[in-house]
Amino acid sequence: MAGAENQSGAKKGDQDTESIRQRLNTLEGKLTEAKGLSQPPADAEGRGRAMGQAVKLSVELVAGVVVGGVIGWALDQLFGTKPIFMLVFLVLGAASGIMNVMRTAKTMQGEPMPGHHLRTQKARDAVTEDDED
Incomplete structure (x- = not known):
């Protein structure tokens, strides 16, 4: 009975071992890919920047x-x-x-402020008027 634990009833063949090895390699690749998708990237700088923006908004x-x-x-x-x-x-x-807070949040998102196109148009008009003089 002592040797029965290490032996199975089926004979091992090279083809069985190779197919199992291929399936294990495939499974390992899928697990690695799934781990990469499920875990957010460890971006300490991005988290620090987000925390700074949150503090800035609350202080304002x-x-x-x-x-x-x-x-x-x-x-x-x-x-x-x-x-x-x-x-x-x-x-x-x-x-x-x-x-x-709304103004700062919009600038953080990269959206132009309401009336921004009017201010930039006035600046362009002022520059062209200076050039004409």
């Missing part, structure tokens, strides 16, 4: 709200109208922060 939003709140608080202290200016400028600061 918070900065708008904080600046608006401080201006409103200062005006309330100056004129003695406690919550009115602070509330108004908090809303204005939030709107400004949201607009800044």
Whole structure:
């Protein structure tokens, strides 16, 4: 019984061994390809850049709200109208922060800003007017 563990009932042939080896090589190639597709590329620089952009967007939003709140608080202290200016400028600061975030996000995506073609057209017109003088 001791030798029965290492022996199978079928005789091994060179063709069987070669076909098994080919199938293993094919399977290994498919596994390597699947691993490459399933795992995202390890791009530390890209992740760092994305994190920096996320921090930039959040700081711009918070900065708008904080600046608006401080201006409103200062005006309330100056004129003695406690919550009115602070509330108004908090809303204005939030709107400004949201607009800044949208503007920055569009430039990060590479999309031109609304009216960009008009600004560039004005610059081209100004250059051609200078050339004519």
